[in-house]
Amino acid sequence: MALLAAAALTVSCSGGGAPAGQQGKPGQAATTPQAPVIKITPEQGSTKVSPDKKVVVEAAGGVLDEVVVQAGAEQIEGKFNADKTRWISKSPLKPSTDYNVTAKSGVTQAASAFKTLKPEREFTVVDVTPNAKGEKIGVGAPIMxxxxxxxxxxASVEAALKVEAEKPVEGAWRWIDDTYVIYRTxxxxxxxxxxxxxxxxxxVKxxxxxxxxxxxxxxxxxGAKQISKIDTRKKMMYVYVDGKKKQTMRISAGMATTREYTTTSGVHLTMERGNPVRMIxxxxxxxxxxxxxxxINHAVRISNSGEYVHAKNNVWAQGVRNVSHGCINSRPxxxxWFHDTMQRGDVVDIVGTNRExxxxxxxxxxxxxFKQWKKGSALHGKA
Structure with missing residues (x-):
């Protein structure tokens, strides 16, 4: 009897007969499970699709086994949700481009072909500074x-700007105007x-x-970590390269009889150099x-208000008196050496005056x- 009972249980679990109380009536067909339904957005035949729109594929009644989105030979990357019932593209689409989407879920297959619109206008990057061919830049350098x-x-454009460093540090973008954005660490x-x-x-829109x-x-x-420290009260300048003092320079700074002739205190960056530079x-x-x-020979610009570190053969004043119109002058x-060594974005830290x-x-x-800097970002805060 025990063997017969076990055999009966085995037959029941194999689906060979309906459980007690659920037998169908004579002539009634067995219920067939519904096939999954796939929805693709944008729909088949769509034109003038905005490039910032995402391609979305959804499966109802099943999971997505495969989603392929192609523009010619290029395949668009995307990501499934946790239960693989939804797929969404990661990056913006290309303007004026034909796309084909195919998807599978179980026995169900679906496809969609659509075209993105031709923009009224396009924008591009026209300049990145500092970025001259073969140039090494200083540790204070922004990316402009x-x-x-x-x-x-x-916000959409800023999100598309990526900075990848071999030795990463925190940084943020700040918009200066509608066409100009700067990254600072x-x-x-x-x-x-x-x-x-x-x-x-x-x-990107x-x-x-x-x-x-x-x-x-x-x-x-x-390049090297080149930082110059200038004290206008002591009339001295010290240049450190990768933490080691490389130059000790007697200097003469602004005479400070007027605001115009007062050297500015604060963290400057070297911007450009010239030999000679005409100063008016x-x-x-x-x-x-x-x-x-x-x-003026061997001049390195450190501000837009006419300040340079430059050569001047007035060694009688250097280390003794501040007699310039606001520049830092030193022995020729x-x-x-400073002119030939500088990298754009090197730090020149000046103290000792009442003009910031x-x-x-x-x-x-x-x-x-940096807290204030981030407020100029479209993603991190308001200026």
Missing amino acids: VRFDQPIKDK AKYWPAHQKIKFHADIEG GGKGLYGGKDHETTLRI SPGRKKGDPGYYDVM DQAR LEWNNGWGYWQMS
Whole structure:
């Protein structure tokens, strides 16, 4: 009897007969499970699809086994949700492009073909500074990016800007105007590394009828950690390279008889160099008191208000008196060394005067706290 009972149980579990009380009536067909239903967005035949729209594939009554989205030979990446009932594309679509979508869920297959719209206007990256060919930049260097069209949807565009460093540090973008955005780190870059900047803007919406054109990629190289310390009261300048003192320089700073002739205190960055550089007194014409028009050797710009570190053969004043119109002058041979050694974005930290460098005077971005800097980001806060 026990063996017969076991055999009966086995037959019941195999589905060979209906459980007691659930037998169908004579002639009634067995119930067939419904096939999954697949929905694809954008729908088949859609045209003028906005490139910032996502491709979404959903399965009802089953899981998605496969989703393929292609534009020609290029396949678009996407991500499934936890239970694989939904797939969504990761990146923006390309404008003016034909797309084909195929999906499978069990026995069900579905497809959709659609086309993205042609933008009224496109924007591109037209400049990344500092980024001259073969250039090494300083540890304080910002990444300054300009677009050729005004950007209204700043959050979407900013989200497409990526900075990948070999030795990462925290950083944030700040919008200066509708075409100009700057990346600054919270602390100085670690020296001797490569940084990759990506603007993955193709298809990104920048405003009404405005979409990103071609993506942009740039590799920047951080050189030595070169930091100069200047004390205008002691009339001295010390240059440190990778933590070691390389130069001790007697200097003469601004005479400070007026605000114009007062050297600014604060964290400056080296911006450019020239040999020689023509310097003309601002707002004065020939014959006016204080007028000058001179050629200065081995000059390194540190602000937009006319401040340079440069050569001048007035060694009688250097280390003794501040007699300049606001620049830092030093012995010609040492000024030449500084000129030849500088990298754009090197730090020049000046103390000792009552005139503070403005954050937007030249590359004075380190004059602003990082907390305040982030408020200029479209993603992190409001300015």
